[in-house]
Amino acid sequence: MPFIKIDDHELEVEKGITLLEAAKLIGIEIPHYCYHPALKIVASCRMCLVRVQGMPKLVPSCSTTVYSLPPEKKIDGKYDMVVWTQDQEVKDAQESMMEFLLLNHPVDCPECDQAGECFLQDYSYKYGKGYSRFDFEKRVPPRKDLGPQVLLIATRCILCSRCVRFTQEITGTNELIVKQRGYKSEIDTFPGVSLDNKLSLNTVDICPVGALVSKDFLHKPRNWRYEKVKTICPGCSVGCNVQVEYITDSNEIGRIKPVYNPAVNQWWMCDDGRLFYHEYEKNERLQQPQIRTGKDTKVVNWQEAFQFTLENLRKFKPEEIAVVGNGFATNEENYLLQQIFSEGFKVNNIGVCDRFIQEQDVIYLQFTIKGEKLPNWQGAVDILGSKLPFSKILKKIEKGEIKALYFLGGDPRFKLEEEELKILSKLEFLVVQDIKNSSMSQLAKAILPGAGAYEKEGTFTNYQGRVQRIRPVIMPPGSARSDFEILRELAQLLGISLPLKPRSIFAQISARLAEYQGMDYHVLAGGGRQRAETVTGGKKAEVLD
Incomplete structure (x- = not known):
């Protein structure tokens, strides 16, 4: 060397x-x-x-x-x-x-969205002269709307060409160019072309000077006002490593940016995942436990909701009860769910929800966006199995074989068809543990408000079989609790001895599941670890038809 x-x-x-x-x-x-x-x-x-x-x-x-x-x-x-x-x-x-780079640059740091994280600002202080000898009229090119998510403030641009090379080398979509030459050079799109690829906001991340601006982050509070937490994007099964920035006082997310992980997402993430936190904002969140007696629902405390749920579930034979886990639940939550019903109620009808958005993969030169729009499908199948998906449980309900159902949700875009809702209405007892008020929760006899993916702790397993840690960013609304806390409380009321923390539950998972053996919960924080079966050539979970 x-x-x-x-x-x-x-x-x-x-x-x-x-x-x-x-x-x-x-x-x-x-x-x-x-x-x-x-x-x-x-x-x-x-x-x-x-x-x-x-x-x-x-x-x-x-x-x-x-x-x-x-x-x-x-x-x-x-x-x-x-x-x-x-x-x-x-x-x-x-x-x-x-x-030279500052010749035409406006002195607009006080209003620039990049202020506080701008390399031009930082380098000007560290390496600049502190004054300018340029006494001529500055060139002022117009602002440009490059696409649905990105605005170009051309006066700030230093023509580093990072954005142009990104569309050439990473996406292969070639929307951006440097037009004109010399003093008149500027960034633009090809005529009639919009910067509308699904990775477009990465150009904002790699712009060193605030010339490219995210419309979603435009005019929001300064970056130094945000707390920052590293976690995993729940938008699809890729499992991009991200940094979520939020304001504690308002309990609101302001921005999500990718974090480098060479084994998963490199430096990038898709626009859908970056803006996924808005999906939770669109919904009417469940905030209080509720029970239904007759036609009306009433708000109750958690103890009443748990007692009501358990008393009613005990009325049914084990073969009359079904349980559905979810790919938006963590591995630890799905494991708890399985343990509660297999040990506490001797239930065998335990499956996984296969009702989630499924699209075609979007493949770019150096990045693939997966079509399975949930973060933990592989993990849910590892824990719960794939032999009894929700679609088969619905058929059992329709035949009258299943009379009580415990449904664990979490997908902000989850939606059932009218025909499926009619089938669920045949149930004698339905428990919905979910994040939003929906047509399904309106059928439930017990409603337990859970937490979204940005509000809880645990692990997800991506489509490659890589197990990664997620961390809570903001608090659940109202009296809502994380799904882990809800299930842990149910287990305690049933007298089932289980660890009290996600890390301890994961230790049980790694001890009992061959694919997870040898994994340490704390080590997973450093970019995750590969699930053993994937390394040895075993079969990965498939999306169910």
């Missing part, structure tokens, strides 16, 4: 690594705009210039790779390269580039 020196630091690195990435390994920041590790290198912004001993001029560190020298040519007898990132020649170049 080449032995190099960067400033006063000596290190061994892989041959072919760029100087910029090598500097990162030892905590040295080299400023850059056009470079992104997922995109082809263009070395156009010239902010990352460094001095390399033996080279006649400054070189861009993003495109200059580490090489080996023969023993007789090594510098000071041992170095393959000697690099300076902070000497005066480099600093002068950085100041000049910052002055």
Whole structure:
């Protein structure tokens, strides 16, 4: 391996690594705009210039790779390269580039949505002159509506071309171009084309200067007002790693951004997943436990709701009761559900809800959006099995074989057809544990308000079989509880001895399920772990017809 020196630091690195990435390994920041590790290198912004001993001029560190020298040519007898990132020649170049990039840039930081997380703002302070010698009229290109989700404020653009390369190399949709030349160059879409691919908001993430703006985040509170939690996107079975930003006082989510995970989503996520939190806002959330006696429902406390539920379920024979888990429930919640009814009621009719949105996969050059619009289908099938889906349970209800049903929901877009609702109306007792008031909950004798995917803790298993941790971001509304808390309380009332925390339940899962053996709940927080059966070539869960 080449032995190099960067400033006063000596290190061994892989041959072919760029100087910029090598500097990162030892905590040295080299400023850059056009470079992104997922995109082809263009070395156009010239902010990352460094001095390399033996080279006649400054070189861009993003495109200059580490090489080996023969023993007789090594510098000071041992170095393959000697690099300076902070000497005066480099600093002068950085100041000049910052002055050039800021020639036409408006001084609008107080109203810019990127303020506080803007590399132009940060680098101007760290590497700029602090003044401008440009006394001429500034060029003011117009704002542009690039597509349904993205707005371009062209006066802020520094033409790093990250967004253009993203549509060329990651999506392959090629909507964006740099039009005109020289001083008149600007970002635009091809004539008659809209930036409407399902990954479009990633261009906002990779824009270093706030020129590309998310319409969803436009004019919201400043980024530093948000608390940040890393969790998993519940929008589909990919399981993208995300950072959810929320305001504690209002208990509201303001923005969701992708978090790098090379095994799942790299640096990206789809627009649907990024905006998925709005799906919960569209619904009338269940906030209080309710029971129905006759035609009317009444709000009760949790203890009354639990007693009412258990007293009525005890009236039925085990073969007359069915239980439905869900791909929006965590592995721990589905496991608890199974244990409660198999041990507490000796029920065998335990299945999984197969009524969720199913679309065709959307495949881009370097990213696939899965058509199964739920986060934990694989995990739900692992825990509950796939032999008795909700569709088969409905047939048993129609025949009169099933008289009582416990349904665990959680899907904000869940909807049943009129014919299916008619079948459910034949039940003598229906318990709905869900997040929203729906046509199904209106048939229920007991309604238990649960928590959404951003409001609870546990694990999801994605379509690849990767098990990952989810974390609570905001609180459930009203008196609603997480599904884990509800099921844990039911288990305690039934006298079933089960651990009190999701991590302890996961320990039972990893001990009892071969696919999960050896997994540690705390280790899963670091990008997740692959489910054993998938690694050994076993069959993954299929979407049921």
